[in-house]
Amino acid sequence: MKSNRDIQRQSASRPAPDVVPADPRPVLLRQSLVELTAETQRHGFPGYRARQVYQWLYKQIAGSIEEMTNLPADYRAWLAEFYRFGGVEIADRRVSADGSQKLLIRLHDGRLIESVLMPDGERRTLCLSSQVGCPLGCRYCLTGQGGLLRNCSMDEILGQYLAARRLVPAGQIPITHLVFMGMGEPLLNTANVFAAIGRLTDPRAVGLSPRRITVSTAGVVKGIDALGEANLGVKLAVSLNASTEEQRQRLMPNRRLDRLEDILEAGRRFPLAKQRRITFAYVLLDGFNDALDDAHRLGRLLHGIRCKINLIPFNPVPGLLPFRRPPEAHVQRFQQILAEMNYTVSIRYSKGEDVGGACGQLAGHLNAQILYDARLADALVDPHAEDQS
Numbered sequence: 001m002k003s004n005r006d007i008q009r010q011s012a013s014r015p016a017p018d019v020v021p022a023d024p025r026p027v028l029l030r031q032s033l034v035e036l037t038a039e040t041q042r043h044g045f046p047g048y049r050a051r052q053v054y055q056w057l058y059k060q061i062a063g064s065i066e067e068m069t070n071l072p073a074d075y076r077a078w079l080a081e082f083y084r085f086g087g088v089e090i091a092d093r094r095v096s097a098d099g100s101q102k103l104l105i106r107l108h109d110g111r112l113i114e115s116v117l118m119p120d121g122e123r124r125t126l127c128l129s130s131q132v133g134c135p136l137g138c139r140y141c142l143t144g145q146g147g148l149l150r151n152c153s154m155d156e157i158l159g160q161y162l163a164a165r166r167l168v169p170a171g172q173i174p175i176t177h178l179v180f181m182g183m184g185e186p187l188l189n190t191a192n193v194f195a196a197i198g199r200l201t202d203p204r205a206v207g208l209s210p211r212r213i214t215v216s217t218a219g220v221v222k223g224i225d226a227l228g229e230a231n232l233g234v235k236l237a238v239s240l241n242a243s244t245e246e247q248r249q250r251l252m253p254n255r256r257l258d259r260l261e262d263i264l265e266a267g268r269r270f271p272l273a274k275q276r277r278i279t280f281a282y283v284l285l286d287g288f289n290d291a292l293d294d295a296h297r298l299g300r301l302l303h304g305i306r307c308k309i310n311l312i313p314f315n316p317v318p319g320l321l322p323f324r325r326p327p328e329a330h331v332q333r334f335q336q337i338l339a340e341m342n343y344t345v346s347i348r349y350s351k352g353e354d355v356g357g358a359c360g361q362l363a364g365h366l367n368a369q370i371l372y373d374a375r376l377a378d379a380l381v382d383p384h385a386e387d388q389s
């Protein structure tokens, strides 16, 4: 284990994330085609150059302006001077025995988030983060224990997709599905999440089908309503995890989360296209919410909502979180009760447990370390600040 002195030495040599100087240039990945065309023309270049840039960014997945080789040198030079490229960089990658890849993603200010790429038969799903950390502090989640550092910007969300797509070799199954189930609560960062979804589903940009994108919330009613009103056509998943309000309060006590009955009401009014259903996720915790009564109560709560249920046996984090995974027999029994109540119920096991565990377990540790290091670095520098003024 590192001593405080070791950590301080390390901290003194590493710039704290907040001291990265801000770059005032607009971010290229945030520009709409209309905006990019207007700026291109305003600076004396033909408007169709903007469409070529879009092609390079979203169809050929260029990682830099230099890669856009069919653009004239003077236009490329202008782009590089006028815009910051944006997006993210992959800081580390761990490949699991089950084929999933955990990507540790570095943002422009040094903060870290994670994305997970999961192959599954004919599908390849990418799990995206929407915030650096999370303010909600759900008791069963490691990310939540570190608090929120900041929101991810639109280009950082989009950049996770673009960076992951560059990793998939040509000829292999491309990324077919996206889920907002990584770090953070996407419906507390609606402006950036919705803008990124707009770009991901725009046929002139990435062009993914909205039906293949799922936004998952821990229960923010205002955000659920906003998602419905935005009419993006994406799927909604809600992490319920409890069959009574009292149980949910113990597990997910944050005041920004709404009451169970209000969340279910929001689910009832959420606009669903034909044959679409809301997914309710339920993390099964041994001895906490996995009893027969819980299964019956859950079935009654969801009555009348077009939905399916995802049961997620908890992925244990020994020494860090106080919950255990239920025995397989409990999981099966829980599923059976709900199936007998005519629900479609699947059991989802975490992927990539051997490379950093489930949601938040890779970047969560590292961000906590960075935050700690940054505070120590501040402590080393700041004590004399008053004396100097």
Ligand code: SF4
Pocket (backbone or CB within 6 Å): 134, 135, 136, 137, 138, 141, 142, 143, 144, 145, 182, 183, 184, 185, 218, 360
């Ligand atoms: S489970 Fe999701 S909403 Fe809850 S603390 Fe973790 S990241 Fe945040």
